[in-house]
Amino acid sequence: MKILAVVEQRDGEVPGASREVVSAAASLAEEAGGEAHALLLGGPGVSDQAAALGAFGASQVRVVAHDALADYHPDGYSKVASQVVKDGAYDAVFLPATSQGKDLAPRLAALLDVPLAQDITRASVVDGALELIRPVYAGKAFTQIHVEASPVLATLRPNVFPAQERDGTAQVESVDLDLDPDAWPTRVVSFEATGGDVPDVAEASVVVSGGRGMKDPENWKLLDDLRAALGSDAGLGASRAVVDAGWRPHGEQVGQTGKTVAPKLYFAIGISGAIQHLAGMRTAGTIVAVNRDPDAPIFKVADYGIVGDLFEVVPRLTEEVRALKAEG
Amino acid sequence: MNIIVCIKRVPDTETRIRVGDDGTSIDQSGVKYVMSPYDEFAVEAALRTREALGEGEVTVLTLGDDASQETLRTALAMGADRAVLLQGDVSHDGLATAKALAAEIGESDPPLVLLGAKAADDDQQQVGPMLATLLGRPCATAVSNFETKEGAVVCQSEVDGGTQVLELPLPAVVTITKGEFEPRYASLKGIMAAKRKPLETKDAQTAPSRLSVKSMELPPEREAGKIVGEGAEAVPELVRLLREEANVL
Numbered sequence: 239m240k241i242l243a244v245v246e247q248r249d250g251e252v253p254g255a256s257r258e259v260v261s262a263a264a265s266l267a268e269e270a271g272g273e274a275h276a277l278l279l280g281g282p283g284v285s286d287q288a289a290a291l292g293a294f295g296a297s298q299v300r301v302v303a304h305d306a307l308a309d310y311h312p313d314g315y316s317k318v319a320s321q322v323v324k325d326g327a328y329d330a331v332f333l334p335a336t337s338q339g340k341d342l343a344p345r346l347a348a349l350l351d352v353p354l355a356q357d358i359t360r361a362s363v364v365d366g367a368l369e370l371i372r373p374v375y376a377g378k379a380f381t382q383i384h385v386e387a388s389p390v391l392a393t394l395r396p397n398v399f400p401a402q403e404r405d406g407t408a409q410v411e412s413v414d415l416d417l418d419p420d421a422w423p424t425r426v427v428s429f430e431a432t433g434g435d436v437p438d439v440a441e442a443s444v445v446v447s448g449g450r451g452m453k454d455p456e457n458w459k460l461l462d463d464l465r466a467a468l469g470s471d472a473g474l475g476a477s478r479a480v481v482d483a484g485w486r487p488h489g490e491q492v493g494q495t496g497k498t499v500a501p502k503l504y505f506a507i508g509i510s511g512a513i514q515h516l517a518g519m520r521t522a523g524t525i526v527a528v529n530r531d532p533d534a535p536i537f538k539v540a541d542y543g544i545v546g547d548l549f550e551v552v553p554r555l556t557e558e559v560r561a562l563k564a565e566g
Numbered sequence: 567m568n569i570i571v572c573i574k575r576v577p578d579t580e581t582r583i584r585v586g587d588d589g590t591s592i593d594q595s596g597v598k599y600v601m602s603p604y605d606e607f608a609v610e611a612a613l614r615t616r617e618a619l620g621e622g623e624v625t626v627l628t629l630g631d632d633a634s635q636e637t638l639r640t641a642l643a644m645g646a647d648r649a650v651l652l653q654g655d656v657s658h659d660g661l662a663t664a665k666a667l668a669a670e671i672g673e674s675d676p677p678l679v680l681l682g683a684k685a686a687d688d689d690q691q692q693v694g695p696m697l698a699t700l701l702g703r704p705c706a707t708a709v710s711n712f713e714t715k716e717g718a719v720v721c722q723s724e725v726d727g728g729t730q731v732l733e734l735p736l737p738a739v740v741t742i743t744k745g746e747f748e749p750r751y752a753s754l755k756g757i758m759a760a761k762r763k764p765l766e767t768k769d770a771q772t773a774p775s776r777l778s779v780k781s782m783e784l785p786p787e788r789e790a791g792k793i794v795g796e797g798a799e800a801v802p803e804l805v806r807l808l809r810e811e812a813n814v815l
Contacts, residue, residue, distance in 0.1 A: 312695075312732075313704065337725040341707045344660065344692035348699035353659045353777035356690050374658075374688050378583040379592070379782050383658065386776040423704040427720070427731040438726035444814075481744070488710065488744040489724055494579045494686060495603050495744060503814040514579050520788060524812045526804065532793070541791035542807055544800045554798040558805045562815060 239272035239363070242328045242389075243296065244319055244346075246310075246338055247280045252287050254471075255334035255396035255441055257294050262361060262399040263332050264295020269363040272329070273297045276408070277322050279315055281308030285410060292408030294401060299408045300326075306419035309429070310338050313422035316345035318415060323350060328389045330368055335393035336441060343393050352387040357395050357498070359521065376494035376517040396441045397500045398521070432489060435470065439490050442473025445501045447492055447519070449477035451508020451529060451548055455485035460552045461507060467559040468503075475499065475519075477509045493518035508548050511536030528552065567622040567714065568676040569612040571646065572667055572697070573605035574656075575630055575637040576687040583784070590779045601637045604682025606644075606749035608742040612680050613645045613750070615714060623647045625676075629654055629666050629770055642760035643752035649763065654770030658688045659777035664696035669771040672701060677736040678719065683708045683743040694741035704734040710745020 241263040245256035263274035276296040278288050280303060288299040302318050319342065323331055331346070333339035335357045347354035359380070360371035368390050373380050385391075439445055446465045448458060458474075465472045476486035478493050492499055494514035504522035508529060509515060516539055519525070527540035528548050537543045544551050577583070578598045586593040601609075612624045626641040628634045629652045638649035652666055671679060679698075684691035698705030706712075706721035710729070713720050719738050723730045724745070734740070752760070794800045794807065809815040 312706075316699070337708065340691050341695060341725075344695040345699045345705075347661055347692065348664065348696040351661070353661050353775075354690070354692050354696075355777060356692060373785075374782070375577070375581075375583050375592075376579075376686070376689060377785065378581075379585065379784055381590075381658070381779045382781045382783075384778050384780050386778070423735050424706070425733040427733050429725075429728055429730045431728040436727075441726060491744070498689075503808070503812075513582065520785060524808070524814050525788070525791075526808070537793065538790045539788040541788075541812065542804055543791065543793045544795060544797070544804060545793060546797035546800070550798040551801060554801040555804070558801050559815065562805060562809065 239267050239270035239329045240327065241267045241272065241274045241330045241332065242323060242326060243274060243276045244331065244333045245276050245278055245291065246334060246336065247278060247284055247287055250287065252291065253441065254401060255336050257401040258396065258399045259332050259334050259394050260291050260294040260296050261401045262394055265402070266361060266363055266368065270366055275300060275326065277319060279307045279318055281305055285412060288410040289408055292406045293403050295404055295406060296408045297406070299410050300413050301410060302413045302415060304417055306417060309426065311422060311424065311426055312341060312345060313424050314417065314419060315342055316349060318417070319346050320349035321415060322413060323389065330390040330392070333393045335395045339393045343391060347391050350389070350391065352389060352391050353385055355383055355385060355392040358392045359395050359398050361394070373498065376514065377498050377520055378517045395500055397443055397502065432487060436465070437471060437473045439473045439475045439492060440497045440499055442471060443501050444468050444472035444503045445475045445499055446472060446505045446507065447475030447477065447509060448480060448507050449509030450479045452480065458486070460549070464505070464552055464556045464559065467556045467563065469563070477515050478512070506536050506540065507552060509536055510534045511539065567615065567619055567678060568625070569615060569622060569678045569680060570625045570627050570671055570676050571605070571608050571612045571641070572627050572679065572681045572693070573609065573637060573641055574602045574628060574685045575599050575634045576602045576685055579603065579686055585782050585784060590782050599633065601640050602682050602686045604684055604686065604743060607744060607747040608680040608682050609641045609644055609646060610747040610749040611712070611742050614747065615678070619714070625650060627667065627670060628652065629663055630656055635765060638765055639760050640752065642763045643756040644750055645756060647763065649765040651765065651767045652770035653767060654772040657775035657777065658690060658779055659775040660690045660692040661696050662773045662775045664693050664700055665773040666770040667693070667697050668700040671697070675737065679739045681741045683741040694739055698739035701739070703737050703739050705739040706732045706734055707741045708743040709740050710743055712740060
C-alpha cells in the first residue's frame, strides 16, 4: 500500500498535526506492506524541512517549492497536490483535519473524482484494506465507513494519532511543475492572526475552556494565565453560551456548532456541560471540571472534578502548575 | 444579483442520538428536524446581500426527500424568494451530493452560491468547495463575513489561528460559518407569505455514492471520574493526580 501524506508548513516548521499524519501513514503502510511518502508545498527554501519528515516515517518527501506556494493558496495547492497524487499512483492520501486541510481536501477530491472522509479518528488495515472510523453528529456517534474508490482520501483529526519518531531518513525529491499563478482566480489579500503564538483550540494538546460561570469576559485573564502556565502547546476554548454572548470569538467554540477537539488534557471551567458541548470534547484524553454546581452534567464525563468557586480554584491551579513547571 | 443557497435538513443539535435498527443510521423516532444551523447563516447572508443591493432573487435549493419541503418553507419564511427540491438520496458521500447540486446550479449559473460551512449531521464539511471545483469557480470556506463589490466578493475566512481575507471574482461559491450572519426569525407575515411562494420539485441527477457507512456506534460512555474535593484546597491533590495518575502534566 502506497500512502501519501500532504503536510503543511508554517513559519518554517511542519506543525504537529502534519507530523501525526506522516506518522499514521507510515504505520499503516508498514502494516499493509508498503511505503509512505510526504508532499510538502511551500516557498523557496521549503525543502529544508523535508528531510526531517523521514524521522516520522516518510521514505520519500516530494517537494514543490515556488514563490506562489509560500502561503496556502486554495487554487494553487489543490492543482499541485492533485497533479502529484495522479502521477504517484497512491492507494491512499491523508491530510491533517486542520482548517487548511479541510479546505484543501474537498477540492482535491473533486479534482481526483474520489469521495472524501473528513476528520478520521481511527484508521487500521484489515485484510489489506483501510478501515476508517469518523465521528458524526459532532461526536455523538461514530461511523465505520467504506470507500469504493482509489485513492482513499481522508483527513485525520489532530491530536488523535501519535507522531512517532523512528529511525529513518527520507529521500527528498524536488518536483518541477509548470505553475501559472496568474490563472488562479482567488486573491489572498491578507491574514490576521488572532491568538498570537497561542495554538488554535483544534490543534492545541492542552485546552483551557471557559463557560458562563466565568461571569464576565474580563475574567478570561484568569484562564489565559492558566493557559500560559501550562505551556506553549496550550490553547483556549469556550462554550457556545459565551460565544453567543459575544464574550469570545467563534474560533474558540467547542461543540456541535463549533470545533470538535481531542487534546490530551481539557479543562472545563465554569461550563455546565450541555449535550452539544460534551459532544465536542468527549474524546479528550483527560478531562478536568471546575464548577460550583455538584450536579452539573460536566462532572459525568470529567475524570477529575473540583466543586467550588472557580475564582478561587483557578488562580490556585495556575500557581501550582507554575510551581510544578518551574521544578521541571 | 441572483443567489442560490444550498441547505440541508438535519436533526436538531440538541437531539440525543440513538442508533437505529439497521445499525448504520440513527433512530429517527422522536427526532426533531431543523435547517442545519450553518445553512441558516447562509440564508441570512443571502437575504442581507439582496437587501443591501436592492435587487436580485434568493433561491434555496436542497437535495432530499419530501420531508425537506418543510426546511425549504422555513427558508422561504425567512425571506427567500423561491425554492427547489431535488428529489434524491442523500449519502455521506459529499461528492455525490455536490454533483447533483452542480447539475442543477450549472443551468442557471448565478453569480453567487452560498452554503453552510458544514452540515450538522455527517459533519463532512466538503460539499461547498467540491461544488465550486466541479463548476470551475473559486471558493472561500468558513466565511464569517463578506461583502460584494464590482464583480467580486471579499470574504473573511476563519482559519486556524486567525482570519484570512480572500477576494474571489464572481461567479463564486462561499461557505458560511458563525459570525456576522446571525439568522433572523421568520415573522408571522413571512410564514404566511412562504405558503404562496414557488416551490419546485424535480428529480435529482444523482451520482452513485462511493462512501458508505458500514456501522454506526455510540461512543463508549466516559465513566464519571472522581470529585477530588471542594474549593481551592483540592487543587494540590488535583495537580498530583494529573501528574502521577493521568501523566498529563
